[in-house]
Amino acid sequence: MRLVLRAALHKEEKHLALLKAPSKQPKTTTLQVRVDEEVRHNLDRYAEFIGAHASYVVSEALKLLFKRDAEFKRWLGEHPTNINQEQVGGDVLTKTA
Numbered sequence: 873m874r875l876v877l878r879a880a881l882h883k884e885e886k887h888l889a890l891l892k893a894p895s896k897q898p899k900t901t902t903l904q905v906r907v908d909e910e911v912r913h914n915l916d917r918y919a920e921f922i923g924a925h926a927s928y929v930v931s932e933a934l935k936l937l938f939k940r941d942a943e944f945k946r947w948l949g950e951h952p953t954n955i956n957q958e959q960v961g962g963d964v965l966t967k968t969a
Contacts, residue, residue, distance in 0.1 A: 889922045891932045900927070 907915070919926045938944060 890936070891922055891924075891929060
């Protein structure tokens with residue numbers, strides 16, 4: 873009986889995405905990056921999986937990274953910046969739209 877019950881519960885398990893499709897369009901900026909072909913392929917597939925654009929997946933994945941990285945949070949506290957200014961990072965320029 874236990875085996876049958878476990879099998880039934882296993883069939884009803886749902887695989888949920890870590891990211892959810894956006895409910896509304898947030899304010900965005902443009903950023904150009906280079907990634908490995910495999911990363912790009914998986915990015916496109918994940919976007920398809922959750923029914924969103926690849927740019928949304930990148931944005932949400934980065935938010936998740938920033939939220940979970942305690943050392944980065946500590947560093948941010950020590951290095952405050954004005955988020956509305958233009959930022960130059962390496963050879964990429966980002967600007968708020």
